Amino acid sequence: MKARVAHIASNTFREAVRDRVLYNLIAFAVLLSGAAILVGQISIDIEKLVVINLGLTAVSLFGIVIAIFIGIGLVSKEIDKRTLYTVLSRPVRRWEFIIGKFFGLAGTLVVNTFFMAIGVFSALFYVSHKFVRADALILVALYFIVLEFLIICSLALLFSSFSSPLLSAVFAFSLFVIGSFAEDLRGFAGMAHGFSRWLVTGAAYLVPNFSAFNVISSIAHQQPVAGQLIWHNTLYAFFYAAMALSAAVLIFEHRNLK
Amino acid sequence: MPAIEILGLEKTYLVGFWRKRPKCALSPLRLTVEDGEIFGFLGPNGAGKTTTLKLLMGLVFPTSGSARLLGREWTDPEVKAQIGFLPEQPYFYDHLTAYELLNYYAQLSGVAAKERSRRVESTLQRVGLPDVKGVQLRKFSKGMLQRVGIAQAILHDPRLVFFDEPMSGLDPMGRREVRDLMEQLKHEGKTVFFSTHILSDAEALCDRVAIIHKGELRGIGAVADLTSSVQSKVEVIWRGSQVPASIKALGAECHVTGDTIRAIVDETQQDAAIDALRRERMHLIAITPVRTSLEAYFVEKLRRTETMAGTTV
Amino acid sequence: MKQRRKVSIVAGACLVIFMAASAVMLHRIDELRPQAALEEVLYLSSPKVLKRASLGYDGLLADIYWTRAVQYFGGRHHAVAKSYNLLYPLLDITTHLDPQLVAAYQFGASFLAPAPPEGAGQPERAIQLMEYGIQNNPNDWKLYYDLGFVYYMNLKDYRKAADAFHRGSEVPNAHPFLRLLAAQMAEHSGEFDTARMMWSATYQSSQEQLIRQNALEHLRALRVDEDVTHLQEAVRRFGERTGRLPANMSELVSSERLPGIPLDPDGHAYRLTPEGRVEVRVPDDFPFATMGLPPGYKPQAKPHSQQ
Numbered sequence: 057m058k059a060r061v062a063h064i065a066s067n068t069f070r071e072a073v074r075d076r077v078l079y080n081l082i083a084f085a086v087l088l089s090g091a092a093i094l095v096g097q098i099s100i101d102i103e104k105l106v107v108i109n110l111g112l113t114a115v116s117l118f119g120i121v122i123a124i125f126i127g128i129g130l131v132s133k134e135i136d137k138r139t140l141y142t143v144l145s146r147p148v149r150r151w152e153f154i155i156g157k158f159f160g161l162a163g164t165l166v167v168n169t170f171f172m173a174i175g176v177f178s179a180l181f182y183v184s185h186k187f188v189r190a191d192a193l194i195l196v197a198l199y200f201i202v203l204e205f206l207i208i209c210s211l212a213l214l215f216s217s218f219s220s221p222l223l224s225a226v227f228a229f230s231l232f233v234i235g236s237f238a239e240d241l242r243g244f245a246g247m248a249h250g251f252s253r254w255l256v257t258g259a260a261y262l263v264p265n266f267s268a269f270n271v272i273s274s275i276a277h278q279q280p281v282a283g284q285l286i287w288h289n290t291l292y293a294f295f296y297a298a299m300a301l302s303a304a305v306l307i308f309e310h311r312n313l314k
Numbered sequence: 315m316p317a318i319e320i321l322g323l324e325k326t327y328l329v330g331f332w333r334k335r336p337k338c339a340l341s342p343l344r345l346t347v348e349d350g351e352i353f354g355f356l357g358p359n360g361a362g363k364t365t366t367l368k369l370l371m372g373l374v375f376p377t378s379g380s381a382r383l384l385g386r387e388w389t390d391p392e393v394k395a396q397i398g399f400l401p402e403q404p405y406f407y408d409h410l411t412a413y414e415l416l417n418y419y420a421q422l423s424g425v426a427a428k429e430r431s432r433r434v435e436s437t438l439q440r441v442g443l444p445d446v447k448g449v450q451l452r453k454f455s456k457g458m459l460q461r462v463g464i465a466q467a468i469l470h471d472p473r474l475v476f477f478d479e480p481m482s483g484l485d486p487m488g489r490r491e492v493r494d495l496m497e498q499l500k501h502e503g504k505t506v507f508f509s510t511h512i513l514s515d516a517e518a519l520c521d522r523v524a525i526i527h528k529g530e531l532r533g534i535g536a537v538a539d540l541t542s543s544v545q546s547k548v549e550v551i552w553r554g555s556q557v558p559a560s561i562k563a564l565g566a567e568c569h570v571t572g573d574t575i576r577a578i579v580d581e582t583q584q585d586a587a588i589d590a591l592r593r594e595r596m597h598l599i600a601i602t603p604v605r606t607s608l609e610a611y612f613v614e615k616l617r618r619t620e621t622m623a624g625t626t627v
Numbered sequence: 628m629k630q631r632r633k634v635s636i637v638a639g640a641c642l643v644i645f646m647a648a649s650a651v652m653l654h655r656i657d658e659l660r661p662q663a664a665l666e667e668v669l670y671l672s673s674p675k676v677l678k679r680a681s682l683g684y685d686g687l688l689a690d691i692y693w694t695r696a697v698q699y700f701g702g703r704h705h706a707v708a709k710s711y712n713l714l715y716p717l718l719d720i721t722t723h724l725d726p727q728l729v730a731a732y733q734f735g736a737s738f739l740a741p742a743p744p745e746g747a748g749q750p751e752r753a754i755q756l757m758e759y760g761i762q763n764n765p766n767d768w769k770l771y772y773d774l775g776f777v778y779y780m781n782l783k784d785y786r787k788a789a790d791a792f793h794r795g796s797e798v799p800n801a802h803p804f805l806r807l808l809a810a811q812m813a814e815h816s817g818e819f820d821t822a823r824m825m826w827s828a829t830y831q832s833s834q835e836q837l838i839r840q841n842a843l844e845h846l847r848a849l850r851v852d853e854d855v856t857h858l859q860e861a862v863r864r865f866g867e868r869t870g871r872l873p874a875n876m877s878e879l880v881s882s883e884r885l886p887g888i889p890l891d892p893d894g895h896a897y898r899l900t901p902e903g904r905v906e907v908r909v910p911d912d913f914p915f916a917t918m919g920l921p922p923g924y925k926p927q928a929k930p931h932s933q934q
Contacts, residue, residue, distance in 0.1 A: 138401055141373060141399070145398075
């Protein structure tokens with residue numbers, strides 16, 4: 057059972073890599089190096105700030121885009137192209153397929169982020185010529201970004217299990233935007249009354265809470281991150297992704313494949 | 315133990331914007347396929363052949379009914395290790411090579427690691443793709459993809475193989491090869507269930523066939539039995555230049571070629587025809603039975619059920 | 628089929644369990660960082676950058692920041708905070724993103740200027756905000772009013788207040804009371820009637836819930852201050868006539884021929900202490916009152932509640 061999940065995961069990873077996903081790293085590297093060099097020349101005393109802000113934001117955005125576009129294809133494309141038929145005619149359980157796809161996609165993103173992290177630290181070294189202790193905070197920011205990816209992957213997979221690729225992309229992207237303002241949504245819920253209050257509160261808690269993962273600006277200003285927050289965020293990401301995946305499994309289990 | 319027992323599998327879809335209109339893709343189907351036979355599942359496009367296969371593979375869930383494969387419930391995941399499936403017009407992961415793809419499938423089918431590369435290589439040989447090691451599947455032609463499809467279906471040495479339109483996309487040589495392969499599989503003791511709308515293939519290969527049309531089973535039996543069940547004819551050849559009236563009276567089709575006349579009459583009228591010729595003192599050359607093809611049976615079955623609505627065979 | 632049902636049940640159970648778990652976790656996270664999202668505003672180098680970064684969606688972003696500002700203030704107010712250092716940045720960003728969001732300027736006028744716990748205690752910031760608002764909305768009389776209000780109420784600069792009211796009265800369709808107030812400032816700046824006029828004007832000129840509530844509370848407090856002043860005056864007259872303090876409120880009422888037992892805006896009778904002080908029965912109900920409070924009284928509960 058575990059072996060099959062692992063095989064599906066590694067196959068997904070291989071497909072993604074061959075699909076030239078990792079080429080995005082080139083675009084990223086170009087962007088970051090360009091910024092680092094430009095900033096180094098202008099020398100406006102906030103080079104480090106710019107590199108960290110730009111670098112981390114790029115890591116986040118590139119990753120989200122990849123997660124959405126590959127994630128939505130994971131199931132819908134397989135159904136469309138009927139590659140799924142030959143997989144499911146084997147002793148592979150449907151849930152193993154979903155879970156395997158998730159790990160494959162997540163793995164791709166982690167590897168991608170790893171290389172991007174090297175890029176960010178290189179650019180940082182270029183502009184400030186040394187590392188200080190506070191730079192370790194960047195690792196925390198990157199860790200949070202990876203947690204965000206896990207959530208987005210699980211959502212992309214969820215939508216992909218019942219919806220067309222285009223709609224899935226729209227849903228996933230919308231949830232990303234809304235999730236970035238999740239705290240405001242909960243604030244709105246607090247101000248609403250009666251039935252709509254319940255509705256909005258429900259929605260506010262269901263939406264992925266990306267605002268808590270976004271520590272980029274505070275880290276750029278070298279504000280520390282509470283250890284408790286790291287722990288809580290990890291648990292939250294795990295629970296949320298598990299929830300989305302459970303839903304995906306449930307839906308996929310009952311789906312008639314045309 | 316029968317290889318396949320279909321016990322009333324039925325599939326009705328709800329179509330329309332509000333998903334309210336029922337559309338019956340497959341009426342309750344009862345069908346048995348014996349171990350070790352090649353069974354043909356025939357029907358025009360849209361008859362329900364692919365639906366049946368998808369139901370058996372667990373890709374689609376039946377509205378009612380069940381099935382047993384190799385003695386076990388068709389939904390049992392373990393039974394799938396013994397089954398191979400070639401879908402219609404297969405398509406595979408673009409960026410893998412044939413070798414990687416088959417290796418992946420072997421992994422999923424539970425083929426032991428040591429065995430895998432040997433199996434993959436020998437299967438590729440067997441389907442006629444020995445030299446495609448490093449080539450990505452995106453670059454494969456339709457015929458090559460079809461062969462890869464067959465390869466993945468037999469790779470793990472299954473006891474029961476399902477092919478959906480196995481000949482599609484193949485040139486005559488390829489089709490010949492596939493037919494030979496299917497014969498080989500039978501010799502190896504495997505059961506082959508394949509669907510097609512090409513009757514000549516079925517006729518050549520199958521032990522038994524079933525005919526399905528608009529979701530309903532119209533006929534089932536051994537090929538020889540089916541063709542003989544249709545009223546057969548005989549061809550009478552005699553020397554002469556004019557068709558005698560008595561022969562014409564039998565309603566025969568007559569062709570005159572030089573001084574030879576050929577007439578096709580129903581088998582039952584054979585004696586009447588011979589008597590007529592003797593009376594006219596015609597020189598009888600030959601009497602030969604005309605073999606009815608499966609196609610005639612097929613067309614008749616379909617036509618009959620069109621005109622006699624509501625009748626089951 | 629059995630397999631499918633098993634998987635469905637497990638998946639369904641997992642769905643529910645993890646949904647609950649993530650909601651709980653979210654709650655905990657919220658508790659950990661009550662205003663972290665807001666503190667980000669301190670790190671924004673300038674609102675202009677944010678405006679450019681918002682790629683044309685500045686209106687929406689302005690609304691979001693505006694909502695945050697209101698909630699920030701309301702939430703802290705609930706807890707009787709000592710400082711509101713994020714209020715100005717939030718309002719600054721909001722108004723840069725959407726310079727026509729008049730409600731934001733009015734909010735700033737009401738709550739940036741007063742000292743904590745009622746406000747941020749930054750009247751100069753309030754002035755700054757109002758002038759920016761006037762610059763971008765030169766024909767909105769309400770902004771001139773609010774500017775004058777801050778000068779009058781918080782900075783006690785009656786000349787500048789009169790000046791602001793005057794500028795406002797020149798605006799087409801200005802509310803007539805602006806001219807009145809301009810005149811009033813000159814002569815009667817310190818009086819109860821003027822203050823009452825100001826707070827009524829504030830109440831009328833704003834739609835924002837918190838601002839109106841604030842104005843209402845001030846009006847009530849004014850009433851109390853006025854009543855207590857007059858009553859204290861009556862006690863003094865009584866003392867001059869009789870040479871002693873009244874035994875109780877009824878004696879004072881009858882001897883000074885007051886219209887009846889005096890009641891505060893909540894309908895409770897004012898008390899007369901043995902030492903001759905007039906006090907309001909429930910001081911907590913009148914957070915802005917400056918008179919009629921027991922000696923050594925300090926406000927306990929929230930200055931006003933957020934409904």
